[in-house]
Amino acid sequence: MILLSYFEPETSNWRDCPLAQLPTTIPADARLWINLNDASQDEQQQILQRFAITATLAEDFSRQRHPPKLESQSDFTLLIMRGYADADFSEYTGSAQVNLLYSNQVLISKISCNNPTLLQQLKPQIQTAKSSHIADWVKQFILTVSASYLEKLINFEDEQSELEDVMLHSGNDEKMTLIMRYRSVLRKINRNLAYQKDIFSDALYEEHSPLLRQFSTTEIRDFYEKFERLHSMTDMYYDQLSDLVEGYLSTTSHQINERMKVLTIVSTIFIPLTFIAGIYGMNFVYMPELQMPTAYFTVLIAMALGGVSGLIWFKIRGWW
CATH class of the missing domain: 3.30.460.20 (CorA soluble domain-like)
Incomplete structure (x- = not known):
């Protein structure tokens, strides 16, 4: 129209x-x-x-x-x-x-x-x-x-x-x-x-x-x-x-990096401990440490010292 x-x-x-x-x-x-x-x-x-x-x-x-x-x-x-x-x-x-x-x-x-x-x-x-x-x-x-x-x-x-x-x-x-x-x-x-x-x-x-x-x-x-x-x-x-x-x-990227840093620190500490646990978890017949009366406690103390030492090292370096 x-x-x-x-x-x-x-x-x-x-x-x-x-x-x-x-x-x-x-x-x-x-x-x-x-x-x-x-x-x-x-x-x-x-x-x-x-x-x-x-x-x-x-x-x-x-x-x-x-x-x-x-x-x-x-x-x-x-x-x-x-x-x-x-x-x-x-x-x-x-x-x-x-x-x-x-x-x-x-x-x-x-x-x-x-x-x-x-x-x-x-x-x-x-x-x-x-x-x-x-x-x-x-x-x-x-x-x-x-x-x-x-x-x-x-x-x-x-x-x-x-x-x-x-x-x-x-x-x-x-x-x-x-x-x-x-x-x-x-x-x-x-x-x-x-x-x-x-x-x-x-x-x-x-x-x-x-x-x-x-x-x-x-x-x-x-x-x-x-x-x-x-x-x-x-x-x-x-x-x-x-x-x-x-x-x-x-x-967001910074927050992800912070989370990844925490995960990396945790992984860095637990990887050596997992390695030790993996060694003594193997089913070999001849493992001399298994016959030691204090072997269990010695390994636990060594693993604890290793983890704490890692945390102290990260703190000194300013990574944590």
């Missing part, structure tokens, strides 16, 4: 408009928003052909999943962005895919988002009896996408601090599993943010960037700084979680 909102300059009002009733040439002071969220593939193609969108842009716009991208033709600009739709970083069910095709008068949007609140925020703000600038709508999309990450990252700072305290005093495998899940999610959203940061970074240094048609250099720099800050935050949190993992593994 195609949803069209058309601003008529004659009446200065917005109205729902069937595609068949659209004027062949849209007046300069008219505005049009076409919502393709629930449109079929055939309906999408109908709209794209109606506005003569090139095949390359049409293909990228129609895809369900596409990395963030900025591209343009003579009249229309394609902007693809990804927002964060999950409640926190404990799971990653998929990004909010925001596909936009826009000109000075027309905005064509297709948004895939499983978060109703974020989906509502990603709707252009239509003011009754007032025309809107397409650039303002696009700016709203950009700021909403960046805000979808920022809120989660700010909340995650407190949770990570708690994780650091827990891992310091009572780290366990359950917490390690949670940390590894967080790292996986942060790595995925870091890629999305890197793409989007590069879009605005390139626009700052390209003289003919499509974004310069609607936005000033100051606005583009602001977009870039927002996504650069988000990208830096995910890098920082990922590195801090990696430090927690390495610290936990180092602590």
